[in-house]
Amino acid sequence: xxxxxxxxxxxxxxxxxxxxxxxxxxxxxxxxxxxxxxxxxxxxxxxxxxxxxxxxxxxxxxxxxxxxxxxxxxxxxxxxxxxxxxxxxxxxxxxxxxxxxxxxxxxxxxxxxxxxxxxxxxxxxxxxxxxxxxxxxxxxxxxxxxxxxxxxxxxxxxxxxxxxxxxxxxxxxxxxxxxxxxxxxxxxxxxxxxxxxxxxxxxxxxxxxxxxxxxxxxxxxxxxxxxxxxxxxxxxxxxxxxxxxxxxxxxxxxxxxxxxxxxxxxxxxxxxxxxxxxxxxxxxxxxxxxxxxxxxxxxxxx
Amino acid sequence: xxxxxxxxxxxxxxxxxxxxxxxxxxxxxxxxxxxxxxxxxxxxxxxxxxxxxxxxxxxxxxxxxxxxxxxxxxxxxxxxxxxxxxxxxxxxxxxxxxxxxxxxxxxxxxxxxxxxxxxxxxxxxxxxxxxxxxxxxxxxxxxxxxxxxxxxxxxxxxxxxxxxxxxxxxxxxxxxxxxxxxxxxxxxxxxxxxxxxxxxxxxxxxxxxxxxxxxxxxxxxxxxxxxxxxxxxxxxxxxxxxxxxxxxxxxxxxxxxxxxxxxxxxxxxxxxxxxxxxxxxxxxxxxxxxxxxxxxxxxxxx
Numbered sequence: 001x002x003x004x005x006x007x008x009x010x011x012x013x014x015x016x017x018x019x020x021x022x023x024x025x026x027x028x029x030x031x032x033x034x035x036x037x038x039x040x041x042x043x044x045x046x047x048x049x050x051x052x053x054x055x056x057x058x059x060x061x062x063x064x065x066x067x068x069x070x071x072x073x074x075x076x077x078x079x080x081x082x083x084x085x086x087x088x089x090x091x092x093x094x095x096x097x098x099x100x101x102x103x104x105x106x107x108x109x110x111x112x113x114x115x116x117x118x119x120x121x122x123x124x125x126x127x128x129x130x131x132x133x134x135x136x137x138x139x140x141x142x143x144x145x146x147x148x149x150x151x152x153x154x155x156x157x158x159x160x161x162x163x164x165x166x167x168x169x170x171x172x173x174x175x176x177x178x179x180x181x182x183x184x185x186x187x188x189x190x191x192x193x194x195x196x197x198x199x200x201x202x203x204x205x206x207x208x209x210x211x212x213x214x215x216x217x218x219x220x221x222x223x224x225x226x227x228x229x230x231x232x233x234x235x236x237x238x239x240x241x242x243x244x245x246x247x248x249x250x251x252x253x254x255x256x257x258x259x260x261x262x263x264x265x266x267x268x269x270x271x272x273x274x275x276x277x278x279x280x281x282x283x284x285x286x287x288x289x290x291x292x293x294x295x296x297x298x299x300x301x302x
Numbered sequence: 303x304x305x306x307x308x309x310x311x312x313x314x315x316x317x318x319x320x321x322x323x324x325x326x327x328x329x330x331x332x333x334x335x336x337x338x339x340x341x342x343x344x345x346x347x348x349x350x351x352x353x354x355x356x357x358x359x360x361x362x363x364x365x366x367x368x369x370x371x372x373x374x375x376x377x378x379x380x381x382x383x384x385x386x387x388x389x390x391x392x393x394x395x396x397x398x399x400x401x402x403x404x405x406x407x408x409x410x411x412x413x414x415x416x417x418x419x420x421x422x423x424x425x426x427x428x429x430x431x432x433x434x435x436x437x438x439x440x441x442x443x444x445x446x447x448x449x450x451x452x453x454x455x456x457x458x459x460x461x462x463x464x465x466x467x468x469x470x471x472x473x474x475x476x477x478x479x480x481x482x483x484x485x486x487x488x489x490x491x492x493x494x495x496x497x498x499x500x501x502x503x504x505x506x507x508x509x510x511x512x513x514x515x516x517x518x519x520x521x522x523x524x525x526x527x528x529x530x531x532x533x534x535x536x537x538x539x540x541x542x543x544x545x546x547x548x549x550x551x552x553x554x555x556x557x558x559x560x561x562x563x564x565x566x567x568x569x570x571x572x573x574x575x576x577x578x579x580x581x582x583x584x585x586x587x588x589x590x591x592x593x594x595x596x597x598x599x600x601x602x603x604x
Binding site: 173271 | 370379427428440442444445447449450451452453454455456457458459461462463464465466467473474475536539540543544545546547548573574576578579582583
């Protein structure tokens with residue numbers, strides 16, 4: 001009997017991941033190709049890549065995009081890392097013959113859906129996922145449902161205000177969670193702090209390097225993680241008071257720095273959240289840090 | 303043919319409201335009785351009050367409580383206005399013969415459910431309700447479902463942090479929305495500001511009096527509403543970025559001051575929220591300011 005697979009596509013700024021997911025929700029193949037920014041070339045390269053899985057019968061395709069997506073229309077409203085605005089990606093992918101029907105969502109929202117199935121096997125009803133990378137993405141599962149919101153824009157937890165007098169965020173607001181915990185913003189802040197202190201940081205700075213430097217006792221690197229911890233703790237308290245989730249899951253590359261920020265963030269969370277939901281929540285670091293987006297994308301297909 | 307009614311009970315600190323709601327979700331009778339703080343006496347007074355509706359066949363009872371409620375167990379964990387802690391209200395109400403099955407929830411959560419049905423007739427999927435009274439309560443409807451959370455504690459939007467350096471809230475945290483927009487906190491802040499300015503405010507101060515004084519140009523009263531507006535605007539931006547709701551509804555007595563705070567709050571919201579969800583949301587003041595809780599309580603009965 002023919003297996004019916006779901007196709008997941010996670011469109012990142014440099015790489016596209018494709019996953020073939022079986023009817024039990026397990027990955028049965030993963031591919032990576034270079035991202036073409038021309039959407040027609042991209043669609044062709046995807047159709048070409050799919051030939052790696054011949055004679056597969058598809059139930060449909062789920063697409064996760066790093067940006068603001070209209071899931072109903074299959075339109076990418078704005079994807080800064082891909083250079084797209086108001087792009088009818090659904091139409092382009094249909095014309096290229098990608099398996100239909102097609103479903104679209106934001107990548108962090110898709111990652112939350114992937115985590116819900118892959119890490120918790122649907123055993124919980126209330127999950128918040130924070131994707132800690134260059135920026136801070138978010139996704140919500142509430143009462144067992146993935147939350148899209150009125151225009152598919154829900155889950156922008158990285159742009160929750162933490163301090164109205166804080167540094168300006170790329171979104172224009174002051175003191176978003178992302179200006180403290182986003183990889184780019186952390187590196188920017190640390191470089192400025194070193195410059196003010198008349199020190200030159202060693203080589204290329206990444207969040208990973210900030211981890212090493214903090215472990216070696218560098219005061220600027222330590223302060224960078226402490227600021228991130230305080231901001232995260234405050235944001236976690238908000239999430240606990242508003243959603244009362246069973247689990248808050250941290251994923252993405254910067255989540256690797258959890259030993260440097262999570263203990264303090266949890267302390268701040270407990271000091272600021274209500275007692276009952278504060279005791280009930282588990283804050284965890286994901287075991288699957290890289291494939292939740294593409295898995296969740298595939299699972300957008302019903 | 304016998305009609306099957308739902309019974310709604312809204313337990314406030316001074317008054318209890320009872321509503322008889324028909325199968326179409328319309329109120330077919332409303333009663334108010336004095337709140338007995340002894341839960342056994344309260345249950346008896348409710349059973350007595352129900353005799354006003356003889357020969358009614360009941361589908362069940364929904365109970366809204368001003369406090370932290372465990373909906374699954376029917377236990378009131380903490381209700382400061384009623385002086386209750388860890389009270390097995392479900393058991394007491396069952397023993398008093400109130401119509402079963404019994405459903406419990408927080409009053410602001412019930413109000414959100416009441417608003418969803420009464421004001422929007424289920425025509426929207428994503429609703430946030432802020433109940434502006436002595437404190438600031440909240441309730442969420444997401445993807446068409448009332449959000450209870452893992453322990454029934456979801457929706458405490460009044461205890462979202464707005465400013466980490468703000469005044470201390472009754473919950474222990476600094477700078478919650480409630481310290482700027484809650485009726486009690488507004489009155490407290492205004493009295494202190496008048497005292498600092500060496501002025502004695504006229505008579506009893508309530509949020510209603512603060513409205514009148516602001517309209518008459520009193521600088522402290524005007525500042526009280528301006529602070530509330532800024533805090534609300536910031537909280538609205540968070541709600542928009544996280545939930546992407548279709549409607550945010552303001553209800554409760556302090557919502558009457560909306561002309562004094564809403565225009566500025568909306569401006570702050572638009573400056574700080576993402577563009578797509580910020581344009582999509584409608585922020586409204588409820589037409590039914592007092593009965594949403596008891597209606598929502600009745601509608602907790604499936």
